[in-house]
Amino acid sequence: xxxxxxxxxxxxxxxxxxxxxxxxxxxxxxxxxxxxxxxxxxxxxxxxxxxxxxxxxxxxxxxxxxxxxxxxxxxxxxxxxxxxxxxxxxxxxxxxxxxxxxxxxxxxxxxxxxxxxxxxxxxxxxxxxxxxxxxxxxxxxxxx
Numbered sequence: 001x002x003x004x005x006x007x008x009x010x011x012x013x014x015x016x017x018x019x020x021x022x023x024x025x026x027x028x029x030x031x032x033x034x035x036x037x038x039x040x041x042x043x044x045x046x047x048x049x050x051x052x053x054x055x056x057x058x059x060x061x062x063x064x065x066x067x068x069x070x071x072x073x074x075x076x077x078x079x080x081x082x083x084x085x086x087x088x089x090x091x092x093x094x095x096x097x098x099x100x101x102x103x104x105x106x107x108x109x110x111x112x113x114x115x116x117x118x119x120x121x122x123x124x125x126x127x128x129x130x131x132x133x134x135x136x137x138x139x140x141x142x143x144x
Contacts (some may be wrong), residue, residue, distance in 0.1 A: 017071065021089045022055055024082040031079065032102050032120050036113035041122060046108035050101045066092030070111030079119075095127045096137065103141035111144075 009026075019027070029050060033043035045065070052062035054100045086095060097110075102123065107117045117138075 001016070006109055019085055020108060022051075022065060023069055023072055024085040025054065026051055027073040027100060028079065028082050028098075028123055029088075029105050030066070030069050030073040030084075032116060032123065033071070033105050033108070035116040035119040036111070038109070040109045042106055042108040042110070047104045050104065052100070058128055079123055080126050083123055086128070087128050093126070095129060096133055099124050099127065099129055099137050100141060103137060107141065 026047065029047045030039075033039055033047060047066050047069075048059065048062045051057060051065050052059055055062075055063065055065070072126060086098065092097065099120075102120050106112070106120055124137075129137075
């Protein structure tokens with residue numbers, strides 16, 4: 001009876017955009033933040049801040065980019081595909097900065113979950129960051 005009164009409308013979904021370096025970075029930042037299955041406001045704010053600073057975006061534009069990245073992260077290819085986009089377009093020294101930004105997202109909620117660190121190290125490896133540089137970034141991020 002209810003179906004006749006309120007027929008289900010087919011969901012209209014927009015096709016996801018092709019990953020660009022901006023979208024790839026944003027999706028990887030979201031992936032790090034969501035690794036522990038808790039996506040908290042401080043992590044969202046950190047992602048917005050990083051996207052805004054990295055790509056010279058206004059806060060609203062950074063939030064819109066993050067929202068697109070969230071959808072892309074849920075439905076798009078895995079870490080290697082995103083990392084490959086960045087590896088091909090971003091110089092090594094800048095990729096080190098991206099890894100440090102990912103640590104900022106990881107630590108934004110005040111917690112340090114092992115699963116988040118595992119995901120981050122997988123991303124660093126896919127970005128071509130050496131184990132030595134990865135260890136240095138970790139030490140600096142944790143203030144050790």
